[in-house]
Amino acid sequence: MSKVIKILGTGCPKCKSMTNVVKDVVSENNIDATIDKVEDIMEIMKFNVMTTPALVIDDVITIKGRVPSKDEVLKLLN
Amino acid sequence: MFDWLQHFADWLIYSVFEIGAETHLGVALNFFVYDTLKILILLFVIVFIMGIVNAYFPIERLKDYLNRKKLYGLEYFFSSIFGAITPFCSCSSVPLFIGFVQGGIPLGVTFSFLITSPLVNEVAVAMFIGMFGVKATLIYVVSGILLGTIGGWLLGKFNLEPLLSDWVKQILENKMQQAKFQEEHRTFYQRLPEITNGAWDIVKNVLLYVIIGIAIGAAMHGYVPENFFSAYLGGGEWWTVPLAVIVAVPMYANAAGIVPVIQVFVAKGVPLGTAIAFMMATVGLSIPEATLLKKVMSIKLIAIFFSVITLCIILSGYVFNILL
Numbered sequence: 001m002s003k004v005i006k007i008l009g010t011g012c013p014k015c016k017s018m019t020n021v022v023k024d025v026v027s028e029n030n031i032d033a034t035i036d037k038v039e040d041i042m043e044i045m046k047f048n049v050m051t052t053p054a055l056v057i058d059d060v061i062t063i064k065g066r067v068p069s070k071d072e073v074l075k076l077l078n
Numbered sequence: 079m080f081d082w083l084q085h086f087a088d089w090l091i092y093s094v095f096e097i098g099a100e101t102h103l104g105v106a107l108n109f110f111v112y113d114t115l116k117i118l119i120l121l122f123v124i125v126f127i128m129g130i131v132n133a134y135f136p137i138e139r140l141k142d143y144l145n146r147k148k149l150y151g152l153e154y155f156f157s158s159i160f161g162a163i164t165p166f167c168s169c170s171s172v173p174l175f176i177g178f179v180q181g182g183i184p185l186g187v188t189f190s191f192l193i194t195s196p197l198v199n200e201v202a203v204a205m206f207i208g209m210f211g212v213k214a215t216l217i218y219v220v221s222g223i224l225l226g227t228i229g230g231w232l233l234g235k236f237n238l239e240p241l242l243s244d245w246v247k248q249i250l251e252n253k254m255q256q257a258k259f260q261e262e263h264r265t266f267y268q269r270l271p272e273i274t275n276g277a278w279d280i281v282k283n284v285l286l287y288v289i290i291g292i293a294i295g296a297a298m299h300g301y302v303p304e305n306f307f308s309a310y311l312g313g314g315e316w317w318t319v320p321l322a323v324i325v326a327v328p329m330y331a332n333a334a335g336i337v338p339v340i341q342v343f344v345a346k347g348v349p350l351g352t353a354i355a356f357m358m359a360t361v362g363l364s365i366p367e368a369t370l371l372k373k374v375m376s377i378k379l380i381a382i383f384f385s386v387i388t389l390c391i392i393l394s395g396y397v398f399n400i401l402l
Contacts, residue, residue, distance in 0.1 A: 013279070052173055066276070067272065067275075
């Protein structure tokens with residue numbers, strides 16, 4: 001089943017590096033997933049996170065406020 | 079503590095490059111090498127320590143705590159300290175602001191956080207220790223926290239809720255459903271690499287500003303005559319503090335770039351209090367911050383917010399100049 005990944009962040013440097021990490025992991029491991037970058041603050045607040053960037057996988061917030069490592073993202077996606 | 083760096087700079091400039099210690103160029107280059115290395119070491123250490131603090135800082139619990147307890151005014155103070163501890167990133171300020179208000183924390187207390195958050199940050203603290211020493215840094219941090227406390231309390235006296243953006247008001251009315259969050263359980267050693275990487279990232283991001291700032295500082299240090307500024311700015315006339323602050327508000331200088339320049343101002347005769355006030359206005363209030371805040375509040379509210387803080391900074395500038 002295809003996973004839905006959402007990256008919440010208003011476009012700060014940390015949010016960009018999180019996006020790159022997630023994109024790399026998905027393409028390197030041929031994971032079936034769509035990556036959606038949520039930059040609108042109103043949309044972000046619907047998830048009730050207080051620290052960005054945040055990683056949302058299938059509607060569950062898995063990481064907030066920091067940039068994860070590739071291994072970590074891979075584990076979360078499996 | 080940094081004697082060995084000074085020896086290294088002396089050796090490099092005076093012996094290796096053979097530029098005389100009595101020439102302007104020699105003095106300026108020596109100052110540049112010494113300060114750049116010192117600041118980079120301090121920056122990394124402090125950013126790294128704050129990274130550890132942040133990895134363990136229980137934001138959600140603090141929010142609940144502020145919300146549940148009656149603290150008799152101390153909540154402004156706690157909120158301000160919290161703003162000082164959270165990392166320097168304007169992009170997180172707005173989500174945190176909404177998170178606070180949504181959690182039922184009064185607007186004034188939230189403002190305390192919002193004032194101190196950019197004002198006292200790890201980059202500014204590292205630069206201050208490097209350029210002015212520990213005592214001046216403590217004064218800066220303590221007064222930044224007090225400023226947030228008092229500013230938030232003052233703003234809390236106005237009835238400001240109607241001036242928030244419509245969609246923020248909507249959020250406040252309908253309690254939104256909480257998305258699920260997987261609690262993380264990871265050990266310190268698992269976190270250490272990413273904390274180190276995070277610290278490097280921050281240092282790398284400000285590196286250019288540090289070098290430019292110190293280069294300008296070094297050039298001024300070597301060439302601007304002693305007491306140059308006191309002749310124009312530093313004479314302690316009453317209008318120097320408001321002038322310095324009002325010039326600084328719209329400016330958006332990275333703390334990393336502005337501190338080395340301010341240090342030279344002080345060395346050449348500008349009172350430290352005026353310099354600290356200038357610094358606070360530069361990093362605490364800026365046009366980009368106003369643009370971000372526009373998403374959550376009306377222009378009128380931003381204007382009130384900026385005016386109150388500007389006044390507070392001007393007043394604290396006077397207080398510093400009397401005390402220091």
